[in-house]
Amino acid sequence: MNRAGLTGFLIFLPLLFTTSVAQSILLEDKPQPFPSFKINNTQNVAASCSYSVTITTSCSSPTYTRDQISLAFGDAYGYQVYAPRLDDPSSGTFERCSTDTYEISGPCLYSVCYLYLYRSGYDGWIPESVQVYSSYTGSVTFYYNTYIPRDTWYGFNYCNGASSSKASAMKWIGHAFQVLFCLECWKTLFGSM
Numbered sequence: 001m002n003r004a005g006l007t008g009f010l011i012f013l014p015l016l017f018t019t020s021v022a023q024s025i026l027l028e029d030k031p032q033p034f035p036s037f038k039i040n041n042t043q044n045v046a047a048s049c050s051y052s053v054t055i056t057t058s059c060s061s062p063t064y065t066r067d068q069i070s071l072a073f074g075d076a077y078g079y080q081v082y083a084p085r086l087d088d089p090s091s092g093t094f095e096r097c098s099t100d101t102y103e104i105s106g107p108c109l110y111s112v113c114y115l116y117l118y119r120s121g122y123d124g125w126i127p128e129s130v131q132v133y134s135s136y137t138g139s140v141t142f143y144y145n146t147y148i149p150r151d152t153w154y155g156f157n158y159c160n161g162a163s164s165s166k167a168s169a170m171k172w173i174g175h176a177f178q179v180l181f182c183l184e185c186w187k188t189l190f191g192s193m
Helices: 003-030 166-179 183-188
Strands: 050-059 069-073 079-084 097-109 114-119 129-133 140-141 153-157
Touching: 079 153, 114 129, 129 153
Parallel strands: none
Antiparallel strands: 050 097, 050 129, 069 079, 069 114, 114 153, 129 140
């Protein structure tokens, strides 16, 4: 194996381990209510990035929902992506055992370390998981698989103020994915591809 190939392998190997560690961290935690959560005004910053958000509805959820579902996620530096209404009862979104994917634009995040859902309505929609992906931040999955209380933000926060080991793990994962998906970084390390 040549030197460049060995270097690439040595860089990639810890990423595999780190990703599996992150999944176990997220699986152990349960979502929490955050009634004082506020939407901030970082939507209109100069840099804009695209995020693919995949929401899987639990098979324990009602057959369909008329609940209004909103989403907010962000980083430890105060940048936030907000989607005020993802639901559309006429299109069959959030039906039992379904997966819905949305392309959402917002400020470029350093890494996604918190995610909250907001449910307004009486049907009792139950998400299984929410995955956020961008080529810059990589992918992170938040596992709910529980009823979302009505009229309150409900989710996960691994940013500063959360458990320091979890925040450190999330920060490390963010760094790893930035390097992995940074084409300029790879060109610098290995020459033109």
